[in-house]
Amino acid sequence: MIGLKMLFDAVIGIFNPRSIFDALWATQLGIIIGMLPGLTATMGVALLTTLTFNMAPNNAILILICMYIGAIYGGSRSAILLNIPGTPANAATTVDGYPLALKGEAGRAIGIATTGSFLGSLIGMLALAIFTPLIGSVALSFQSFEFFWFAIFGIVICGNLTAPKDPLKGWIAGFLGLFVAMIGMEGIHAYVRFSFGSTELSGGISLIPAMVGAFGFAEIITVMRFTKFEVVKTKIGRVMPKWRDVFKYWKTIIRSGLVGTFIGAIPGVGEDIAAWVSYDLAKRSAPPERRETFGKGNEEGLLAAETGNNACVPGAIIPVLTLAIPGSAPAAVLLGAMLIHGIRPGPLILVEFPTFIYEVVAMVLLATIAMYVLGLSMVRSLVKVLLIPRQKLMPVIFVLCVVGSYALQARLFDVGVMIVFGLLGFILREMEYPMAPMVLGIILGDILDKNLRRALVLSNGSLVPFFTRPICLGIFLVTLFVIVNRTVWFKQFVGAIKGMFARKAEG
Amino acid sequence: MKEENMPKADFYTAIVLMGFGILVLILSLEMPTMAEQSKNPYAAPGIVPGLIGAIIAFLSGIMLIRAIRKGGYKKQINAEVVKGFFTHESTNRMVKTVLICVLYSLLLGHVNFVLLTTLFIFVFVLTFEYSFRESFRAQARKVLMAAVLAIITSGAVYGVFFYLFLVNLP
Numbered sequence: 001m002i003g004l005k006m007l008f009d010a011v012i013g014i015f016n017p018r019s020i021f022d023a024l025w026a027t028q029l030g031i032i033i034g035m036l037p038g039l040t041a042t043m044g045v046a047l048l049t050t051l052t053f054n055m056a057p058n059n060a061i062l063i064l065i066c067m068y069i070g071a072i073y074g075g076s077r078s079a080i081l082l083n084i085p086g087t088p089a090n091a092a093t094t095v096d097g098y099p100l101a102l103k104g105e106a107g108r109a110i111g112i113a114t115t116g117s118f119l120g121s122l123i124g125m126l127a128l129a130i131f132t133p134l135i136g137s138v139a140l141s142f143q144s145f146e147f148f149w150f151a152i153f154g155i156v157i158c159g160n161l162t163a164p165k166d167p168l169k170g171w172i173a174g175f176l177g178l179f180v181a182m183i184g185m186e187g188i189h190a191y192v193r194f195s196f197g198s199t200e201l202s203g204g205i206s207l208i209p210a211m212v213g214a215f216g217f218a219e220i221i222t223v224m225r226f227t228k229f230e231v232v233k234t235k236i237g238r239v240m241p242k243w244r245d246v247f248k249y250w251k252t253i254i255r256s257g258l259v260g261t262f263i264g265a266i267p268g269v270g271e272d273i274a275a276w277v278s279y280d281l282a283k284r285s286a287p288p289e290r291r292e293t294f295g296k297g298n299e300e301g302l303l304a305a306e307t308g309n310n311a312c313v314p315g316a317i318i319p320v321l322t323l324a325i326p327g328s329a330p331a332a333v334l335l336g337a338m339l340i341h342g343i344r345p346g347p348l349i350l351v352e353f354p355t356f357i358y359e360v361v362a363m364v365l366l367a368t369i370a371m372y373v374l375g376l377s378m379v380r381s382l383v384k385v386l387l388i389p390r391q392k393l394m395p396v397i398f399v400l401c402v403v404g405s406y407a408l409q410a411r412l413f414d415v416g417v418m419i420v421f422g423l424l425g426f427i428l429r430e431m432e433y434p435m436a437p438m439v440l441g442i443i444l445g446d447i448l449d450k451n452l453r454r455a456l457v458l459s460n461g462s463l464v465p466f467f468t469r470p471i472c473l474g475i476f477l478v479t480l481f482v483i484v485n486r487t488v489w490f491k492q493f494v495g496a497i498k499g500m501f502a503r504k505a506e507g
Numbered sequence: 508m509k510e511e512n513m514p515k516a517d518f519y520t521a522i523v524l525m526g527f528g529i530l531v532l533i534l535s536l537e538m539p540t541m542a543e544q545s546k547n548p549y550a551a552p553g554i555v556p557g558l559i560g561a562i563i564a565f566l567s568g569i570m571l572i573r574a575i576r577k578g579g580y581k582k583q584i585n586a587e588v589v590k591g592f593f594t595h596e597s598t599n600r601m602v603k604t605v606l607i608c609v610l611y612s613l614l615l616g617h618v619n620f621v622l623l624t625t626l627f628i629f630v631f632v633l634t635f636e637y638s639f640r641e642s643f644r645a646q647a648r649k650v651l652m653a654a655v656l657a658i659i660t661s662g663a664v665y666g667v668f669f670y671l672f673l674v675n676l677p
Contacts, residue, residue, distance in 0.1 A: 054672050168570055172524060175563050179531060182556040189541055191552040194534065217608065224604040224635075225597040391635035392653075395628040396660050398608055402615065403664055407674045412616050415677075419612050423605070431516055449555040456549035 003133055006355050010362040019062055019366060026063040027370040030070020031077070032385055037084045037223065039397065041071035041271075042215040042329040042439075046208055049337040050404035057341035058359060064337050065360070066367040068330050069121060069313050072271050073371050076113040076306055078386060080106060089271030089312075092279040092305035099297035104237075107379070111241035112299050114375035116253070116306035119246075121368040123257025123307075124264065124314030129361045131265075135322040136357070139347035144455035145465050147323075149475040150267070151448035154325055154440055156479050158268025160486065162434035167486045173428065174268075174437030180205050181445020188453060200413040207336045207442055209405035209414040210421045214435050215329065216401040217422025220394045222429070239379050249300050252282045253307050260308035264315020268440035270328035271309040271316075278308025314364050321345050321357055325444065329436050332443050340408070514579030521571035528567055531560030600635070607631050616677040624661035629653050 026048070033044040044067045052060035075086030080097035093113060100109035142150075155178065159170025183194045184204025195201035246253075256278035263274040282304035283294045294301045316327025317334065324346035326332035338345050343353060350357070405418040425435055459465045466472055484490050538553030574580070592598055611627040632653035637646055668674040 051667075051672065168566060168573075172563065172566050172570070175559055175566065178559050179556065179563065182559065186552050188550050189546065189552055191538065191541070193538065193552055193556060194531075220608070221601055221604050225601045389636075391632055392656055394604075395631035396656075398611075398631075399624055399628065399660060399664055402612060403668055403674075403676065406615075406677060407668060407672065410675060412677055415612050415615060419609060431520060432513070452555055452558075453550040456554070457547045461549045 003358070007129060007358040007361060010355065010358040011365065014062070014359070014362040014366050018059070020370075022059055022063050023066050023366045023370040024374065026066035027070035027367055028374050030067040031074035031371070031374060032382070033067070034071035034074025034086045034090075035077045035382070035385055036388075036393065037078050037082065037086055039071075040087045040215055040219060040330075041068055041075075041089065042211060042333060043219060043397075043401075044068075044071045045330045045333040045337075046212045046215065047400050047404045049208055049333055049340070050212075050407045052337070053340055053408060057338075057343055058363075060337065060341055061334070061343075061360070062363045062366065064334055065317075065363045066370060068334065069310065069364070069367040069371050070374075071330075072309055072313055073114070073117040073306075073375060076117065077110065077383070080109045080113065081383060081386065087271075089275055089309040090305075091272055092275040092309075093302060095279065095295050095305070096298045096301035097305075099295070100299070100302065103297055105297070107237035107239045108241065108245075109299075109302060110236070110379055111239045111376065112246065112302050113306040114239075114372060115241050115246045116256075116303040117310040117375070118368060118372040119253050120257050120260055120307035120309070120311035121313060121364065121371065123254070124261045124311040125361060125364045125368060127258075127261040127265075127311075128314040128318055128364060129358070132318050132321050132357045132361075133350065135318065136347060136350045139322050140350065142323075142347060142471070143469075144451040144458065145469050145472050146475070147447055147451040148455055148466070149472050149479070150323060150325060151444040151451070153475050153479045153482075154267030154444055155437055156482050157266055158440050159434070159437040160482050161266075161269045161273050162436045163432070165432065169431075169433045170437050173433045173435070174441045177438035177441020177443075178445045178448060179441075180210070180438075181442050182449065187446065187450050200411070205417055205442070206408065206414055207439075208333065208408055209417040210442055211329070211333055211336075211439055212401050212405050213418035213421030213423075214425035214439060217398065217418060218425035218429060218435070220398055220401070221422065221426045223390055224394055236380050236383065239376055245299065246303065249303055252285075252300055252304050255281060255285075256304045256307035257311040260311030261315035261318075263308075264312035264327045264331075265318045267319055267325045267327060267444075268329075268332075268436050270330075270436060271312040274312035274315075275305040275309035278311075279305045317360060317364070321349055321360065322347065324447070326440065329439050332439050335443065514574050514577035516579075517570055517577075518574035518579030521567045521574055524567035525564050525571060528560045528562070528564030532557050532564065533560075535560055603634055607634060620676045621661050621665050624664065625657045628657035628660055632656060 029048075030041070030044055033039045034041060045064050048064055048067045052063050055063070071087060072089050075090035076093045076097065078084050078086040079090040079093035080101050083094050083098040085091040085094055097109050097113060100106070155174035156171060159174045160167045161170075163170030163173075184202055185192050192202045259278050259281060260274040263269055263277060264271070279301055282300055283291055286294065286300065290298070290300070312328065316331035319325045319327050320331050320335045320338070322345075324335060324344075326335045335345060343356060401418060402415050405414045406412065408414065428438070429435065455466070467476060535553035535557030538551065538556075540548045540551040540553070542548045607627065607630060611623065614623055633650065636649050636653065643650075665676060668676055
């Protein structure tokens with residue numbers, strides 16, 4: 001009951017003129033950033049973090065959440081009209097969105113994508129409201145042993161899912177991120193590690209410049225490599241969807257919403273995976289005759305992808321609030337922004353900032369409504385943004401990357417960090433190393449470092465509690481399964497067992 | 508990167524990463540245990556980085572073995588491949604982007620911010636839009652538009668950050 005009252009108060013409190021104004025401009029900006037291929041939600045949230053650090057914490061977090069939700073939705077526009085996902089989260093949207101646009105149904109496709117994103121976001125928001133306090137109260141009993149395993153689990157699962165071709169590269173990227181977090185003064189003895197006498201390095205590598213580099217500068221280089229995109233020449237007709245068209249797929253909406261939220265809550269696994277899994281499940285559960293139409297402009301496929309990726313956003317905020325572990329790359333920046341504003345997410349949030357969880361739920365609600373209203377209006381005029389030549393847009397974005405990195409601590413060193421991480425990010429991406437585990441590693445490094453050492457002190461050097469405490473054992477076994485599951489031996493073993501059963505069945 | 512070149516790239520990357528992991532491990536082992544200050548040795552600052560270094564070296568070792576199995580050590584990068592890479596238009600655009608951006612970042616703090624930013628945007632736009640094969644007169648509009656964009660952007664960024672967010676720009 002106390003929770004419901006806090007939620008009610010938060011919702012009433014958020015609907016004031018200032019918050020509504022902030023939500024509208026930030027969501028619109030998010031939609032534009034999401035629309036432009038190469039500008040991702042992570043980059044948008046990171047750049048806006050630097051612009052909002054003088055604001056009151058709640059206004060700043062509202063603006064960042066609006067940017068996040070707006071950008072993930074906005075990417076569907078370019079996915080439908082250009083066949084190029086505006087953000088990686090919208091890759092699955094292209095599969096059915098673009099064929100619909102080619103059929104002259106771009107307006108309808110945008111309407112379905114907007115409604116799917118709206119409903120997905122609402123489902124995620126409900127899960128955020130229900131599960132965050134529950135997980136938060138369980139997390140209060142976690143000790144250093146559990147947090148150590150959570151950090152390892154985050155890196156392993158994130159590496160596994162973001163590098164489906166080769167999880168080894170995902171894991172290496174994650175451990176490189178953990179190493180980056182080791183640079184500078186450590187938190188127990190104040191010993192300076194890997195600074196090699198540099199006073200700048202002894203302060204450590206800040207997350208925001210590193211992320212602006214990895215997701216901003218690296219994107220600029222990638223985008224500038226290619227020549228211009230072609231916008232599909234189609235008339236955008238009625239955008240407002242017919243509710244009957246959408247709600248006949250209510251099962252797909254609920255399934256994609258729940259799947260998206262669940263995937264969002266897994267550390268480091270972002271909206272792109274949520275969209276693909278939702279799309280795949282929708283395709284598998286469709287009757288065979290309709291399954292054929294997936295990839296040829298099937299509205300259910302489009303709806304599943306967009307519901308899944310936007311449901312992932314509130315899902316990704318759940319571990320941010322309860323464990324201080326981000327569910328996705330943009331959520332990692334959001335976590336950084338919360339820390340900058342003096343909010344300390346993690347198990348103690350229920351004790352230190354009990355109303356904040358519900359305020360975040362209210363912010364997600366306001367952002368979702370703003371996204372729906374803006375998503376269905378000004379569609380034709382906003383499409384013109386896609387026609388801005390990249391050589392005019394990218395230098396402006398780069399200036400914002402530079403100023404944004406510098407502004408947080410007024411250090412030119414941070415501009416250097418941004419450049420180095422941009423180049424590193426670009427090279428690693430070319431070599432098929434995913435960036436998400438690396439970013440997650442930078443965030444989890446401190447958690448891993450402090451908790452492993454604290455746990456060893458508590459156990460007097462014994463490793464036994466790491467494997468005998470029930471939650472530790474559970475996370476360890478899941479982590480081990482995730483690793484073993486990708487080995488050739490495991491696949492051969494599963495194949496042999498399947499063969500044995502098949503022979504028995506035949507016999 | 509082309510799929511067929513990946514084993515070669517993986518082979519060299521694995522060697523570099525393995526060396527890096529071992530170096531991190533050695534540097535971590537050299538860190539003090541703080542036991543001489545009567546502190547618990549299990550909280551020594553080198554424990555976690557050492558573990559991370561060892562894991563990076565181990566994972567890179569697996570990647571190295573895999574790259575060797577795929578013949579990554581055998582594949583030759585011939586002059587044609589290298590020439591093809593460096594003469595490709597996308598490489599040309601990428602190198603130009605990196606050079607202009609890095610130069611801008613290096614000059615920050617040494618040249619007035621507004622002037623430097625105006626020049627950066629102007630040069631960036633024209634690098635990709637201006638063609639030396641066409642006459643200046645035919646491209647005067649492009650030059651003018653680049654100048655207008657550069658002045659407006661640098662002025663707006665300076666105004667917003669300096670006056671609104673009270674950031675002393677470099």
